[in-house]
Amino acid sequence: MERRSMCIVTLITDYGTRDYYVGALKGVILGIAPDVKIVDITHDIEPHNVVHGAFVLRQVWPWYPPRTIHVVVVDPGVGSDRRIIVGQYAGRLVVAPDNGIVTFLHHDLPAEGVYSVEDRRFTLPCVSETFHGRDVMAPVVGHLAAGVAMREFGPEVDAPELLDVEYLPRIEANVIHGSILHVDRFGTLVTNIRREQIEAVVGRGRTPEVLVNDVLLGPIHAAFCDVRPGESLAMIGSSGLLEIAVNQGNAVERFGHSGVISVVVR
């Protein structure tokens, strides 16, 4: 696998932005592959929240060019015997702990190879028990960017670990029962109900209605500005998923972090 010199490496971590962790990670990558273009996606994944990391990874995936390397460090099991993996999906690469981070990616796209990182030639000489982002993942990324093929890092893995998360909604005749996957910075609730699933349930001319915990919210709108500021609405968000939002307001404060979201076609 040849790489062009200006390889893109994106970072998704729960390291936060007040410590030296992000800085050390970047330094190790640049020490091995000085020409990569490092792109911060987020360092504010909720600490140890693998679902949050998995969601962000899945959402940014289609928007980066082939050969991009995404590094995801949300690693509550650091120091245990969980593996570090390198995987390829749709021509882009991911380097991450094998703890379910790739769940949504793996569900939606065919894997083009997932390998376990075992060859110590590609880690730092001294691997700490608590900072595999710096000591394993960063040098692996550096070597990948410098042209080392995935299979060089270790044996192929049958399947990565997957989270036991309700990623797909349950569909019963004229009702879709979904749940909340993510709450964004604006307080918008992103559900696991997809546009295509709604379209499949809705017959021509029939209008779907959305319920939050069995309370009617209303129809599915096209945009925030279809309702007045402060009013809540359901809409298909930019990720193609049903969202519950408040125009210029905060839906999580109104509805909470969890609950059953239903789409009913009457």
Added chain:
Amino acid sequence: MERRSMCIVTLITDYGTRDYYVGALKGVILGIAPDVKIVDITHDIEPHNVVHGAFVLRQVWPWYPPRTIHVVVVDPGVGSDRRIIVGQYAGRLVVAPDNGIVTFLHHDLPAEGVYSVEDRRFTLPCVSETFHGRDVMAPVVGHLAAGVAMREFGPEVDAPELLDVEYLPRIEANVIHGSILHVDRFGTLVTNIRREQIEAVVGRGRTPEVLVNDVLLGPIHAAFCDVRPGESLAMIGSSGLLEIAVNQGNAVERFGHSGVISVVVR
């Protein structure tokens, strides 16, 4: 308009840093113009606060080299019929929703052309109702960086939308009546009163005094260290605007977010 290959693109958004929004925006830009240098200015504009975004945009403007492209995404009206504009001021470009974001820029510098983005060849094929940063502004930036001229994107605009904000203080004989434009991370209050306005009012040998809500604060100091830690002071800040600060402390906790700031020459 020719561009050099290593074009600078800066980002000012209210997307925050825990979601996929910034990551998707960057990916779309890099997919079209892989050689641009993306510079994060801030993603922590207060959600939907157009004045905050307009202030930061104005303040960074003079410090970037010509041909820099500044993208500002603070877009409470996304999905409405508000336009996306590309504008040029002093040789630098801005891509933003036409919602007043360029107000302070437009006030202080001559516009060298403002165009409405309407040609769908330069957006993503599928434009969502809620994420024009990714679907419209990012591809426009990519194409601008790749050498497309502003006028290619759509018709010229007579004037961009401007905010109804008290950008200029009211000057009456020996008094300047101003207000607070911005509160910075240190809690310093940045007013709309400019150094030159104070100099114009002050005669030779006369000393201006600063009042906060009609209570005397004191003279205008040269630097924080002119007062003791914990003491408040007025000074001309790095933006050339009068600021109310507390040495090694927090002025907004002491004086609040709003109020009348006066400079009196007795």
Added chain:
Amino acid sequence: MERRSMCIVTLITDYGTRDYYVGALKGVILGIAPDVKIVDITHDIEPHNVVHGAFVLRQVWPWYPPRTIHVVVVDPGVGSDRRIIVGQYAGRLVVAPDNGIVTFLHHDLPAEGVYSVEDRRFTLPCVSETFHGRDVMAPVVGHLAAGVAMREFGPEVDAPELLDVEYLPRIEANVIHGSILHVDRFGTLVTNIRREQIEAVVGRGRTPEVLVNDVLLGPIHAAFCDVRPGESLAMIGSSGLLEIAVNQGNAVERFGHSGVISVVVR
């Protein structure tokens, strides 16, 4: 001192991420040296907390390649007569206020030259009293990256200012008395007790125990996962320093920000 064109410049500041300060700093650097690669380490140093900045600087130092320029702006004395310095340690450069920021670096590595920035050819023409990051440090970094030698900026300094901080623990026979240097985003307490100091005190076969404020915490573990989620533990962290942590939890909430940390060999 020749520099390659793609020089790495890292930023460690307490500017936060909601103002224009970081943006202006980056713009000035890129205006002078457009080809540098700017790397954000953190802008969330606690405001005016020089120890926090000094700790992060020390921790990232070994991970960046030679000729990297680290800029550290934590500057409570801006506008006073404190100097701006350029220093070299182990082939990397630092540009910072002379207020103790380099304390831990200076303690651990031999200085290869520290110079006071005095030549106004290398600052902006107009230097404000409150923003030396933009007006002095940024242009100095630009000129350093463009190939200007350290000695060009001003006279050599005998020694930089050093903080009066308990950087080294006190060792008495079979006890090491340490303190907390840093609290990280996960709430982990990083102490000033080093792995080698523990190894020197511990004889073969004897097991060290850790006390927090004279209360026994337990032995030193190898990794978080040696204890159950929610349990606290002592371990050697990724920086080679003794840390007090809670597996998937928060140690500072349990133990507070300060206190005496002891390692006892019985």
